[in-house]
Structures are given as C-alpha cells and as structure tokens.
Amino acid sequence: MKFIGGKVGTVQRQVNIWQIKKVLLPILIIGLAFIGMVFGVRHFTKDHTLGFDFYLYWNSSRLFIFDGLNPYSEETAVQNQIGIIGSSDLQYLGPYYFRNPVYSMIPIIPLTIFDYSWAQSIWVAINVFSVFACFYFALPALPKWMIVLFVFFYQISFGLIQGNFSLMAGLSILLAIGIIIFQGKHDFRTQVIIGFLLSISSFKPQLSWFFLIFILIYAYKQRLYPMIISFLGTLL
16 A cells, blocks of 8 residues: 555656646747747847837836936927937927827836847837737637738738837737637636736727727626726726
8 A cells, every 4th residue: 555655646746747847848938939039139120220119118118217207298209309310300309209198108117127129129029929829819719820920910010010009909909809708708817817908908099999998898798897897907
C-alpha cells in the first residue's frame, strides 16, 4: 500500500508539472514573440514616426506627468506641433490639441518613461497582439491562420500605423459583441472583464457611442448588471 501510494503521489506530481508547463509554455512563447516584435519594429522605425496620433497621445501624457502641463492647453499643443512638424506656427495648431478624455492617457502614461522610438514600438506590438487576441476570443470558429490576415486589412493596418485609439475602441466593441451577444457567455467573470475592456471604447466616443448604447441596452435587458457596473465603475 505504501508503494502504491508513493507511486500515485509521483504520478500526481508529474501531472501537476505538466499542467503548469501547459500554462507557462504559451505565455513564454507569446512573451518572446511580443519582445521580438518590439525590437523588430524599433529596428525598422527608430528614425521615423509611423503616425502622428500616437505621438500626440505620448507627448501630451509625458508633458502632463513630467512637466505638469494641462494636456488640453495651447502650450501642450504647441509642443506637439513642434515635435511632429518642427514648427510652432499657431495658425496650424488645431490638429495638435489633445482631444480625448483625460483617462485615456492611463495606458499611455507607462510608455512615457521610454523615448519615443521605444514607446512607439511597444504600442504597435500591443495593438498587433490586441488584434490577434480580439479575433481569437470573439470569433473562436474562425480558422486560426485567418486571424493573422486581419492585420493586413486596410482599416486595421491604418490604425496600427497611426497608433490612434480608434483601433482599440473598435476591437473592444467587437470583443463585447462576439462574446456577450453571439456566444452568449454571461458568467460573472466574463461580464466583469468585458465591462472593463468595453470602457476602452469610450476613449474614442465619436466612434463608439452608438455601439455602446446598443450593447448597454442589450446588457440591461439581459440583466447583465455586473457588466454594466464594471463598465461604469471603470470610467469613474
């Protein structure tokens, strides 16, 4: 009996180790792929600005954190203009104002500790992996090889190059519709996660307001209160 018990214990430990490896191995592979993409993007873009949208977010956040400047101020807009086109001509200042909700700076602030070339590379990698994750979870029946092709669609590629919030806003809406409405996953944890991620769509309210109203009405009718509370709580 002692021998059998010891053997069962050994088998159990081996099963536990295998289960840990099954979890850690994909995380390791994804982590290495992410790091590789960051270095690859920086290698090819270190002397170039892919799109001025991300620079505007990054510089406005950096000036807010390190210099205490109001992100909506004219002074910040002037600094954004100088960084993008090298001019401080007030006549052309309009496009260089930070116009997003102030809480949209939260995901950008950690990137302000890096210089622009590294911040831009990390942001591109985050967006690319967000595209993969969104389509993987929102459309699970989709062939996995097709997920890679989505980054070459014009609308997605344009969002990746510009680095604006439109892409992430669209992805968060697609994820909510795919998981909550199409797949009908309404467990508590899923609702909380989707509610949190759906708040990202409010970074670009002019793009997302119609879809947000539709999703929230659906959530209310289906009594998905944890999702609604998670969404509103994140905004507050």
